Amino acid sequence: MSQKLLVRRVAVLGAGVMGAQIAAHLTNAGVDTILFDLPAKEGPASGIVLKAIANLGKLSPAPLAAKGLAEAITPANYGSDLELLRECDLIIEAIAERMDWKQDLYAKIAPFVADHAVLASNTSGLGINKLSEVLPEQLRHRFCGVHFFNPPRYMHLAELIPARTTDVAVLEGLETFLVTTLGKGVVYAKDTPNFIGNRIGVFSILSTIHHTQESGLGFDEVDALTGPLVGRPKSATYRTSDVVGLDTMAHVIKTMADTLPDDPWHAYFKSPKWLEALIAKGALGQKTGAGIFRKAGKDILVLDLEKQDYRASDRTAAPEVVEILKIKDPAEKFARLRESQHPQAQFLWATFRDLFHYSAYHLADIAETARDVDLAIRWGYGWSLGPFETWQAAGWKQVAQWIADDIVAGKTMSDAPLPDWVFDGREGVHGAEGSYSPVQNAKLPRSSLPVYKRQRFPDPVLGERFLQGETVYENDGVRMWHDGDDVAVVSFKTKMHTVSDQVLDGLQEAVTRAEKDYKGLVIWQPKEPFSAGADLAGALGLLQAGKVDAFEAMVANFQATSQRIKYSLVPVVAAVRGLALGGGCEFQMHSAKTVAGLESYIGLVEAGVGLLPAGGGLKELAARASVAAGPGGDVFAELKKTFETIAMAKVSNSAVNAQELGLLRPTDKVVFNAYESLYIAKNEAAALAESGYRPPLPARRIQVAGDVGIATFKMLLVNMLEGRFISEYDYEIATRIATVLCGGEVDRGALVDEEWLLKLERRHFVELAQQDKTQARIAHMLKTGKPLRN
Template sequence: MTTTPLRIRKAAVLGAGVMGAQIAAHLTNADVETVLFDLPAKDGPKSGIALKAIENLKKLSPAPLADKDRAAAIIAANYDDDLDHLKDVDLVIEAIAERMDWKLDLYKKIAPHLSKTAIIASNTSGLSINSLAEALPQEMRHRFSGVHFFNPPRYMHLVELIPTKLTDGNVLAGLEAFLTTTLGKGVVIAKDTPNFIGNRIGVFSMLATMYHTEQFKLGFDTVDALTGPAVGRPKSATYRTADVVGLDTMAHVIKTMADTLADDPWHEYFKAPVWLQGLIDQGALGQKTGAGFYRKAGKDIVVLDVAKRDYRVSEQKPSDEVAAILAIKDPAEKFGKLRASADPQAQFLWASFRDLFHYSAYHLADIADTARDVDFAIRWGYGWKLGPFETWQAAGWQQVTGWIAEDIAAGKAMSKAPLPAWVTDGRSGVHGKAGSYSASAKIDKPRSQHPVYARQLFPDPILGEKFEQGTTVWENDGVRLWTLGDDGVGILSFKTKMNTVNDQVLDGIQHAIGVAEEKLKAVVLWQTSEPFSAGADLKGALGLLQAGKLDAFNEMVANFQRTSMRIKHSLVPVVAAVRGLALGGGCEFQMHSARTVAALESYIGLVEAGVGLLPAGGGLKELAVRAAKANPDDPFEALKKVFETVAMAKVSGSALEAKQLGLLRDSDVVVFNNYELLYIAKQVAHSLAESGWRPPLPARTIPVSGDVGAATFHASLTNMQAGYFVSEHDVEIALRIADTLCGGKIERGSQVDEEWLLALERKHFVELAQTEKTQARIAHTMTTGKPLRN
C-alpha cells in the first residue's frame, strides 16, 4: 500500500474550550502553526475568548504545552474578523460544543473560506459524522472525517478516526500517518456509531460498575479500590475518574447514549443513577467545583456516603478474601475464584466484568472492524493494561463464555440478549497468529499494512503477540548488545530493575562499545521498556559507604566517569534513545552520546542533589564544557541557568523543556511517537556512521569562571538561606556544584581540561557521600522513594 503524504504546515482549531485549546497546544508542540478560533468577545479585544484560553494553557496541570513559551506561537482569532486565515490552512479541526445545529451552522460559515485541498475534521465525541458532512458543499465532503482526541490530548495516546461514506481513502491514510508520526498518537479507525468505540465501551463499563455498586451496596471508595490498579486500571479507577471528567460531562455522555441508542438491549441502564443526578443538582460536579463523589476536607479526602447523605473519611480497601484473589497471577484461576466467592466485593467484580464482556461481544460487529480496535481503544483511551477482549481471552475464553451464558440464562446478567454465535463456536479467543477477529467480516484480520506502521519496530503488542527479539552480539549480567536486521547498528539495553546503573552495567557498556567498534557501524542505547534509566544503583553505593570501603566507592565513581567518556569518545557513534525517566547517570549517559533522540514524554534531570550528592558521571563536566563553547569569553552567563537546574534537582516536563534546561542539545531530535523511537534512533545512528563519524577531540583548553564565578553563586545562595528557602546541607551541596561548574579555586579565565573537571566532580561526590546528612538522605529515598530535606 502506498500513500500520498499529507503535508500540513498550518492548522486551524475551531472552538477554544477545554478540548479545542489543548488540541491547538499539542499541534503547536509538534511545530504545526495553529490558529485558534472562537466567538467574538462582547468586550475587550475581539479575539479575547481565544486569547484567554491560550493564556490559561500555561496554568493547566498536566501541562498541555511541552514548553510554556510555545503559547506565544498560537494565533488567537474570532469568526467575525479572521476567517481569512482559513485560506492557507491545510487542516481544520472543529471542537465546539456537542450540538449538531451549532456545528452545522459553523461549517456553512467556514466553507467558502477554505482552500480546495483543506482537510476538515470534527472532534465530536459522539455525533454522527455522516450527518455533519451534509452541511458541507458536495466538493468538500470527501475531505471530511471525525478525528476524536481523548482528554488530555497531549497525553492520551488514542485518537479515533471516523470516515464518512464519502471520505477519500487517501485523505484517511494521510491523516492516519500525520496523527501517528507528527502528533504521536495511536489511531483506531471507528465506525460512525454513537460514541464510537472508546466511549461506547468505556462509558458502558462505568455504567455497569455504577449499577453493580448499588446492587451489591458497596461504598464509592471500595469500588475505586477494586476497579483501579488492582485490576490493571488507572489509580483514578471509576468514581475518581468521573470527578476528574466532570459529573455534568459524564451525565451528558450518558444522555447521548440514551437519546441515540434506543434499540440497544441495555437501553434501560443508560441513565444517570439517582445519586449522580443528586450531586449535579447541588452543583457538585467533581474536581472543577471542589466536590463530587470525593472532596478535600483539610488534609483528608472524604467520600460521599449515600445512606448518610454526607461525606465520610475515605479508607476503604478490598476485603482480605478479595485482595488474596486479586493477587493470583493466573487470570483463569482468578476469574474462577471471583465467580465462586460469596463475598459481595468478588460478586461485584465478576458481575462488572461479565456485563462488560457481554456488551463488547454483542456490539463488536456494528462498532469496530476487529476486536483489536476495541482493545486498543480502551487501553489507549482509558489507560487499562488489557482491553475487554484480551482480559476475557487471558481468563480462558471458553470457561468464561460458559459462565456468561449461564448467568444470562439465569437472569443474572444486565441484559437477556444472547451472546453472538461466533462467541460460542469453539474458539479459544479473538486474537491469534492470523490477526484479530472481525465479527462483521467473519474472519481474522492482521494489523494494518499502512506504511506508517513500518516505523514501529516494536508496536504496542496485543495479547499473545511476540516480536522478534533480535540477535545477541554480546552480553553480561548488566547489558545486552544485539542487532535487529542487518543494518550494522547495534542496540544496547540494560537488564537491571528500572534500568539502574551498577558495576555490571558500567563494565558492560565499556566492553560492548569495544565489541561494536570491531563489528558494527553504530550503537543505539535503547531500553525495551521505560524508563530509560533511573540512574545509579544507590543500594550498592550506600553498602560500600557503610562498610567503610572508601577506595572501592571512589573506584566506582571513577568507573562511572570512564563509562561516560567511553560513550563520548567511541569510534562508532553512540545514539541515546530516551523515553520516560532519564535521571542522574541515565541523564549523564545521554549527555555524552553523539546524539540523543528523545520521545516528547521524556522526563530528564540531574537529580543527585535530592539525595545529598552532586552529578559525578561527567554531567557537571559536560555542562561546563558546553558553557565554555557557548561563550568562551564569559562561560558564567551560560552556567547561571544550568546551576539552578542541577542545584534544585529539576526534572524536565518534556524533551522540549529538557532543551531549555540545557540537558538536551539543540541538535538532539525530539520524537512524538514512543513506538517510533527505536526506528528513528537507528536512522540517526546510521546517518552519523555514513557521514564519517569521528568522536570529538579531547577538550584540553576549557575556559572556566573560577573563584569569581563560584563566589557569585555563593552570594545568591546566602540570600536564599537567609529567606529559609534552603537548608544548610542544601547550601553545602550547591556550593560544591558551583565549585565544579566554575573549575575550582582558580583564577577566572583559566583554562582546564576534562580530566581536571572530572577530578573535581569525584572529589566533591566522595566527600559529600561521607557526610551523615547525605547518608540519611540516601537511606530515606531508598526506603520511601521520596527526597528528605535535612
C-alpha cells in the same frame, strides 16, 4: 501509493478546553496553528481566543511542552478572519457537542476551505454521516471524524471515524499525520454513538455504578478495587468521574440514552439519583472542589449514600480479595473471584462479566476488529489490558461458559445472547496472525500503511510477538542486539533500567564491539523508563559496609563509561523516553546525539539524595558553558542557567523543556511517537556514520569561572538559606556543585582539562557520600520514594 497529506498550516475551530489543547499540541509538534472562536463582544475581536491561549500556561497537566510556545498560536475569529482558512491544509472543528451548532459552522466556513484541505470534526460521539449532510459535494470526500482524548498532549488515542463519503487517501494521509507528527495511536471506529472508547469505557462505568448499588459497597471501596489492583489507573472509577466532571459524565450518559434506544442495556443508560443531586447543587467534581469525593484540609472525604453526607474515605479492598487479585494465573484468578462469596469479589466478577458480555455483543457494530476495541480502551482509558485481552487471558471458553450460565440464571444486566462466534471453538480473538473481525469472520493483521514500518515494536496486544533481533552480546546488566543491519542496539536488563556495575561493564563492552563490527550504536529500552539513574541500594550497601575504595572505584567506572560513550569511534545515539534521571541523563549527555520522546522527564537529581552528579554530568555542563561563552567570554553567565536546575534537582516536564534547561542540546531531536524512537535513533546513527563521523577532540582547554564564580554562587545560596528556601545541608551540597561547575578554587578564566573536572566530581561525590545526612537521604528515598529534607 496513497496521496500524501502535506500539512503546513492547521486551523482549530473552537477555543474551549479541547480546541485550545489540540492547538497547543499541534504547536508542540511544530505545526503552524491558527485558533478560531466567536468574535468577542468587547475589547479585541479575537479576545476569546487570546484568553484561551493565556490560560494554556495555567493548566495542569501542562498542554504546552514549553510555556513560550503559546506565542506561536495565531488567534483568530469567525467575524473577520475566515480568509485565513484558505491557507490551511487541515481544519479541526472542536466546538461544543451540538449537531446544529456544528452544522451551522460548516455552512459558514465551507466557502473558505481550500480544494485540497481536510476537514475533521473532533467529536466524542455525534454522527459523522449526519454532520456531513450540510457540506457541499466537493468537500464531503475530505471530511471525517477525529476524536482526541483529553488531555490531547498525553492521551495516546485518536479515533478516526470515516463518513460513507470519505476518500481512503484522505484517511490514510490524516492517519499518517496523526501517528508521526502528533504521536498518536490511531484506531478506526465505525460511525456509531460514542464510537469505541467511550461506548465501552462509559458502559464499564455505568455497569460499575449499577453493581456498586447492588452490592452495597462504598464509592471509596469500589475505587480501591477498580484501580491498580486490576491494572487500571490510580483514579479508578469514581475519582476519574470527578476529574472528568460529573456534568460531563451525565451528558455522555444522556447521549447514550438518546442515541441508543435499541441497545439491550438501554435501561441502565441513566444518571443515578445521587449523581443528579450532586449536579443540582453544583458539586461537579474536581473543578468545583467537591463531587463524589471532597477535600477537607488534608483529609479526603467521600459521599456516603446511607448517611446522605460525606464521611472519611477509609474503606479499602478486603485482604482476602487482594490475595485473589495477586494470583498470577488469570484463569485461576477469575475462577476464585467467581466462586468467592465475598461481596467485593462478587462485585468484581459481575463488572468484568457484564463488560465482556457488552463488548462481544457490540463488537461487530462498533469496530472492525477486537484489537481496535482493546487498544482504544488501553490508550484512551489507561487500562493495562483491554476487555478482550482480559477475557482471553482468563481462558476464553471457560469464561464464555460462565457468562452464558449467568445469562440463563438472570444474573447479567441484559439477557441478550452472546454472539455465535464466541462459541465456535476459539481460544480467543487475538493471535500471531491478527485479531478477529466478526464482519469478515477472519483474523486481520495490523495495518500495512507505510507509517507503521517506523514502529519496530508497536504496542502489542495479547498473543502478538515481535522478533527480538539477534543477540550480539549479553551480561547480567545489558543485552546488545541487531536486526541484520549496520547499527547495533544496547538495552538494560535491570529494574527501572538503573545503572549497576554490570550495566557499566556491559556498556563499555558494547561500545568496543560496535566500533569493531557496526556503523553505530543506539542505547534504547524496550519499555519506559530510559533509566532511573544509579543503583542507589548497591551504592548504599558499599558505604554502610565501609567499602569506600570500592565505592570510589564504582564512581570512576561510571565516569569511564560516560567518556567511552563520548569518545567512541562510531556514533552512540541515546533514544530516551520516560524518565532519564541522574546517570541516565549523563549517558545521553555524552552520546553523539539524543533522540528524545516528547514525554521525556530528564534531570540530574542527585542533590535530592544528598549527592552531586558524578558520571561526568557536571564536567559536561562546565565544558558546554566554556564553548558557549567563547574565548575570554563570560562563563559564569552560561553556568548560571544550569546551576539552579542541578542544585534544585529539577526534572524537565517535556523534552522541549529539557532543551530549555540545558539538559538536552539544541541539536538533539524531539520525537512525538515513542514507538518510532528506535527507528529514528537508528537512522540518526546511520546518518552520522555516513557523513564521516569522528568523535570530538578531547577537551583540554576548558575555561572555568573559578574562585570568583564559586563566591558569586555562594552569595545566591546564602540568600536562599536565610530566606529558609534551603536547609544547611542543601547549602553544603549546592556549594560543592558550584565548586565543581566552576572548576574548583582556581583563578577566574583559568583553563583546565576534562580529567581535572572529573577528579573534582569524584572527590566531592565520595566526600558527600560518606556523610550521615546523605546516607539518611538515600535510605529515605529507597524506602519512601520521596526526598528527605534534612
